[in-house]
C-alpha cells in the first residue's frame with residue numbers, strides 16, 4: 221500500500237492524481253464542471269456535480285494507473301477555498317447551489333459591517349477583512365434567503381462546509397462533518413489565534429454554531445471512504461486549502477519562505493512561522509498549515525486576475541490563439557512603449573480591496589498593437605506580485621529577500637517569470653514538480669499514513685528546474701514600478 225490519491229477540487233475542474241512510493245505523480249484524471257452565473261457578480265457551483273466529478277476522476281485515475289483501491293494507503297484532499305456548501309444532514313442534499321469564492325453578492329453586507337466599525341475586531345481574530353471573498357457573509361446570505369433554511373439550521377438539520385467538508389461528508393457516507401484548520405481559516409468565522417469557531421462573529425452574522433464542522437489538523441483522521449464509492453475503504457488523512465497545499469508542496473516550511481501560484485488568479489503566501497502578523501497593509505493573516513495542534517501562520521496576498529488576463533487576450537480581444545503565444549509577442553513588443561494594463565475586471569484584490577473599480581489600459585499611442593497589449597498583460601502579473609511583496613515586507617521584518625517559488629499554469633511562461641524576477645529584483649525559482657498543490661495534499665496524507673517522510677525529508681526532495689535571476693537595472697525597475705503605481709492610482713474607484 222504505497223499509493224496516495226490526491227484530490228484537487230479547483231474552481232473550474234476537479235482532478236485526481238496518484239502519487240507513488242517515491243512521491244512522483246502518476247496516473248491522473250481531470251473533469252470540468254458547470255459555472256453558474258445567475259446574476260452580475262454572482263458565481264455558483266452545483267455541489268452534487270462537484271461530487272460526481274470527484275468520484276469520476278478518482279475512479280478514472282485508479283483505472284488508468286491500474287491501481288486497486290485497496291492499494292491506496294491514504295487520500296489527501298485539497299480544494300478551492302471559501303466556497304460555501306449548505307446541506308440537509310437528513311437528505312444529504314444541498315439546500316442551494318454552492319456560493320463560490322468569486323461571488324460578490326454580499327458586498328453590501330460587508331460594506332454595512334465595515335461602516336458599523338466591525339472590521340478591526342474581525343481582522344484581529346480571523347486575519348481576514350470584511351470582503352465578500354470569504355465564506356461567512358455567504359453563509360449568512362444563504363440562511364437569510366433560502367426558504368426555511370434558518371429554521372432548519374436552528375433545529376440542527378443543516379450542515380455548512382467548505383468544499384473539503386462536503387466531499388468528506390459524502391465520501392464517508394455522512395459519517396464525518398469535519399474540516400481542517402486552513403479551510404476554517406478562510407471562513408471569517410474561525411479565530412485563528414485561539415483555534416476555535418468564534419461566537420462573537422457568528423452572533424454578528426447571525427449564524428447558529430450548530431451548522432459548523434469540527435476542525436482538525438491538516439494531517440488527521442478525517443474518516444474512511446464508504447467502500448461502495450471506490451471499491452475499498454480508504455482513510456482520508458490529509459486536508460488543506462489549495463493555496464496552503466501549494467505552500468506545503470513547495471516545502472515553504474521556514475519563516476520567510478514565499479510561494480506564489482499563478483493560475484486564473486495569483487495567491488502568494490509568506491510563511492511567518494509562529495507569528496500571526498496583523499497586517500497594516502491589507503494583506504491577509506492565515507494558517508499556512510497545522511500539524512500536531514500547532515498552527516504555522518502566513519501572510520497572504522490574493523490577486524483575482526493573473527492567468528485570466530491571458531484568457532482575455534485569447535477569448536475577449538482574440539489577439540492570440542493560445543496562451544503560449546504571449547511570450548514571443550511580448551519579446552517582439554516595441555521597447556519604447558510603456559503600456560500599463562490594470563486587470564481590475566472584477567475589481568482589485570490585495571492590497572487594494574476595491575470591488576468597484578474596473579480594468580484600464582494606460583499609455584496607449586498610435587502604434588500600440590497586439591504585441592504591446594500582450595506584454596502589458598504579462599507584466600501586470602509581475603507588477604501585482606510586486607505590490608504584494610511591498611506590502612508583505614512593510615508588514616513583517618522577517619520577510620526574506622523576495623526569492624519566490626512559483627507554480628500554476630502561468631509559471632510555464634518564461635517571459636513572465638523573467639519579468640517577475642526583474643520587477644521584484646529577486647530570484648524566481650520554478651520547481652521540477654509543478655503539481656505542487658496536489659503534491660502538498662498527497663504528502664500530508666502519505667506522511668500521516670507513514671508511507672512518506674517527515675517535513676525535513678520531504679523538503680530535501682524539492683528541486684528547482686529553473687531559476688530566473690533579475691537582469692533589469694535598479695533605475696529601470698524603480699521607474700517602471702512607479703509607472704504602475706500611478707496607473708493603479710488612476711484606476712481605483714476610491715482615491
Ligand SMILES: Nc1ncnc2c1ncn2[C@@H]1O[C@H](COP(=O)(O)OP(=O)(O)O)[C@@H](O)[C@H]1O
Pocket residue numbers: 230232482483484485526527528529530531543544545546547628629630631632633
Ligand atoms: N505559456 C503561458 N503563458 C501565459 N499564460 C499561460 C501559459 N500557460 C498557461 N497560462 C495561463 O495559466 C492559466 C491556467 O493555469 P492553471 O494553474 O491551470 O489555472 P487554474 O488552476 O486557476 O484553473 C490560464 O489562465 C492560462 O491563461
Ligand SMILES: O=P(O)(O)OC[C@H](O)CO
Pocket residue numbers: 229230231232299300301302321461462463483484485
Ligand atoms: O481553485 P483555484 O486554484 O482557482 O484557487 C482558488 C482559491 O483557493 C480561492 O481562494
